[in-house]
Amino acid sequence: MPELAEVETVRNTLKERILNKEIKDVNIIYSKIIESDLEEFKKVLRNNKFIDIKRKGKWLIFELKDHYLLSHLRMEGKYFIKDTKEKIEKHEHIIISFKDNTDLRYHDTRKFGRMKLIKKEDLDKTIEIQKQGKEPMDSTLSSKYLLEKFKGKRLPIKTVLLDQEIISGLGNIYADEVLFASLIHPLKEAKDVTKEECERIIKSSKEIIEKAISLGGTTIRSYTSSLGVTGHYQDYLKVHKREGMPCVICNNPIKRIKVGGRSTYYCEHCQK
DNA sequence: AGTGCGACCCGAACGC
DNA sequence: TGCGTTCGGGTCGCAC
Numbered sequence: 001m002p003e004l005a006e007v008e009t010v011r012n013t014l015k016e017r018i019l020n021k022e023i024k025d026v027n028i029i030y031s032k033i034i035e036s037d038l039e040e041f042k043k044v045l046r047n048n049k050f051i052d053i054k055r056k057g058k059w060l061i062f063e064l065k066d067h068y069l070l071s072h073l074r075m076e077g078k079y080f081i082k083d084t085k086e087k088i089e090k091h092e093h094i095i096i097s098f099k100d101n102t103d104l105r106y107h108d109t110r111k112f113g114r115m116k117l118i119k120k121e122d123l124d125k126t127i128e129i130q131k132q133g134k135e136p137m138d139s140t141l142s143s144k145y146l147l148e149k150f151k152g153k154r155l156p157i158k159t160v161l162l163d164q165e166i167i168s169g170l171g172n173i174y175a176d177e178v179l180f181a182s183l184i185h186p187l188k189e190a191k192d193v194t195k196e197e198c199e200r201i202i203k204s205s206k207e208i209i210e211k212a213i214s215l216g217g218t219t220i221r222s223y224t225s226s227l228g229v230t231g232h233y234q235d236y237l238k239v240h241k242r243e244g245m246p247c248v249i250c251n252n253p254i255k256r257i258k259v260g261g262r263s264t265y266y267c268e269h270c271q272k
Numbered sequence: 273a274g275t276g277c278g279a280c281c282c283g284a285a286c287g288c
Numbered sequence: 289t290g291c292g293t294t295c296g297g298g299t300c301g302c303a304c
Binding site for chain 3: 002003058072073074075076110112113114162164171172173262263
Binding site: 032110152 | 273274275276277278280281282283
């Protein structure tokens with residue numbers, strides 16, 4: 001489940017492995033991942049190279065000479081680096097081969113991920129990028145900003161935290177963890193969230209995301225030619241996937257409910 | 273505009 | 289070697 005922290009880890013890892021290597025060819029095995037014209041996609045990538053990798057929210061932005069390749073991993077997208085001669089595994093959908101006989105392989109069990117090629121000058125007007133809200137570690141993320149965005153919203157705060165146009169990068173796991181750390185009930189309507197609660201949301205999202213990034217970082221060394229990137233932050237979860245287990249604060253059992261169709265874990269005693 | 277929900281996918285977990 | 293059903297996770301598109 002790549003959320004912002006895992007995407008950041010992927011970015012850092014790939015930057016060390018694929019920058020400035022010339023691309024020989026592209027093999028598209030499952031084409032629905034790619035939202036651009038397939039021939040154009042191959043043509044642009046061939047004889048090109050990745051100069052840098054940036055990130056906006058959960059979007060990876062591979063910088064080419066005159067284009068950006070946008071890549072969203074959705075739930076299960078992963079990148080592998082392998083020798084070109086290695087057998088193509090099930091779920092490897094896009095293979096980008098470099099001239100040094102290594103591949104960057106996009107692997108996605110559920111085929112939900114997306115890639116899209118855009119011209120550099122179009123980046124700021126690309127809707128997927130443009131509509132990303134402020135990231136947790138953005139120093140301009142303020143309670144004033146959140147109160148403005150929450151105003152009039154009757155949706156549960158949990159649902160609103162998943163809205164990438166408000167805070168960019170939180171997923172279902174972190175949203176639960178942030179609400180627990182902030183002592184806020186997931187079903188509280190966004191319009192009723194106070195300034196003090198916004199401050200707590202900001203503080204805990206920063207702490208949780210930063211810790212998750214540092215934990216993702218610790219697993220980089222396991223990212224070899226045959227392994228994907230997996231973070232270790234799941235060892236530190238306090239509510240998510242802990243239904244029935246004791247709350248780390250009060251020992252009452254963690255509850256699980258559905259909010260906006262999503263599994264949501266919380267402590268009914270600590271989160272009012 | 274704000275809100276709700278199915279669709280997209282497929283392996284794992286679950287129920288019987 | 290059990291088999292059919294449900295679930296999950298991020299985002300989009302459509303209906304109201």
